[in-house]
Amino acid sequence: MNITVFGAGNLGLACCAVLSQDNDVTLYTTRPHKSRETLAYTYEEKAVASATFTVTDDMARACNAELILCTYPAFLRQQFVADVEPYVGKGTLIGFVPGYGGVEYYCQGLITRGVTVFGLQRVPYVCRSSWDERTAGILSAKETLYVATLPKGRTAEVAALLEDLFHIPTVALKEFLAVTLVPSNPLLHTSGAYGVFKDYQPGDTYPEQLMFYEQWNDDTSRFLLAYDDELQAICRALAPLDLSEVVSLREYYESPTPEAMTRKLKSIRAFEAVKVPLSPTEDGAFLPNWNDRMFTEDYPFGVAIIKDIASMVGVQTPTIDTLLDFYRAQTGTSYLNADGTSSKDAGASAMPRNFGLTDKEAFVEFYQS
Incomplete structure (x- = not known):
């Protein structure tokens, strides 16, 4: 071929x-x-x-x-x-x-x-x-x-x-x-980075390059599974589309509890090389790299899309909202306002609303036509 x-x-x-x-x-x-x-x-x-x-x-x-x-x-x-x-x-x-x-x-x-x-x-x-x-x-x-x-x-x-x-x-x-809704990087990367940086204050540094899954703990797994539950609720709300093949991370990783998820993610050999998104400073310390693809890709082309669809079908998403609030606080980047309207950076994402898909009926028709 x-x-x-x-x-x-x-x-x-x-x-x-x-x-x-x-x-x-x-x-x-x-x-x-x-x-x-x-x-x-x-x-x-x-x-x-x-x-x-x-x-x-x-x-x-x-x-x-x-x-x-x-x-x-x-x-x-x-x-x-x-x-x-x-x-x-x-x-x-x-x-x-x-x-x-x-x-x-x-x-x-x-x-x-x-x-x-x-x-x-x-x-x-x-x-x-x-x-x-x-x-x-x-x-x-x-x-x-x-x-x-x-x-x-x-x-x-x-x-x-x-x-x-x-x-x-x-x-x-x-x-x-x-x-589009597969629970992969936009869930794993954003949850893991949030677990590391949720208490970050400007000026804080890290003494060494951290490895992503070495930092993973049960609190991060608990957050990830709450995010995954919200995604599953969105999928159910999109009937008549059959989204049963958006397999929950609990099932995909055979890890129904936070403790089991932590053990599983830490055991995957191919994940060992993944680094926390940090940049070195001149004095040998490290700062968060907000320009890493874990932020510049997984938020506008992951979290924002999922949130837009959730708003369209009326699903409440407190975990996803926490991520968007965290990203806004750290970088000033805002895709959606609190009332659900488009914010200043909406055009930099691939949210369905940017393509005229603003209600469930039109959204479902797009995928069925």
Whole structure:
């Protein structure tokens, strides 16, 4: 298959390494490159033969593909859609890995033109890669992938295709919204960072770089599970959409209590390398890095979207409100006012209201049409 991967980060390079074994793969990047490249590639610590793939910074050439995979962070996806839109047409598959973050709202024009858009609930791999060193390392692979498409009638077909490409069993989801609302980074990252910084005062410093899951404790797990409960209430309120495939974190991690959740998250080897978002100072101390993706991505393209949907369907969310209040107090960034109206930074998020989806009836129709 003719596939283009956008993004030379951890996930993009891992996808290139896997997919180039059996397909004609192109990597789009503006970083320095030769026209043909290879990677030093490891899969769960085992060296695997690397295939050669094409590299380009020509947008038209990159979009000349049957399948396009976007591995960009959520805050770059609006621009990605605008960049590829002139070059893709009916029959093209465009996938977002992962697919949460409200990307479906940006893609309405593409879908109308006959492009099939799909999103994965979670990334296929936990990976560490480097373009400068031309390395791709897959630390672990998911046992199962979950995908949805718009239009939704193509989900089963795309699931079969991805299973063949990634060699991982892939389940066709009933609703794309099960991708948008999957309890992943916008819950884990924001809850964990809140646990570390909730008592932070300007001028406070940390003596060393902290590791994210080493700092995790039962109070943080309790907060996370309360957030997860609110998300489940939102899903139930969105009937007739069937969101039973938005699996609670209690079930996903087999951890029904805060204590069990703490033990589980601390035991996951692939999580050991995750750092608390800190920046070093000149004197060797550390300060919170409010520009880290745990804030600049997981709030506008996670927490704010979930809160907007909750307001739309009348679900009370005290835990989510605590997160938004905390973020506003620390950074001045505000997506929603206390009365539910749009605040000064609403346009920097992908909240459904920014795309004319302001009531439940229109929202449900968007996903069913």
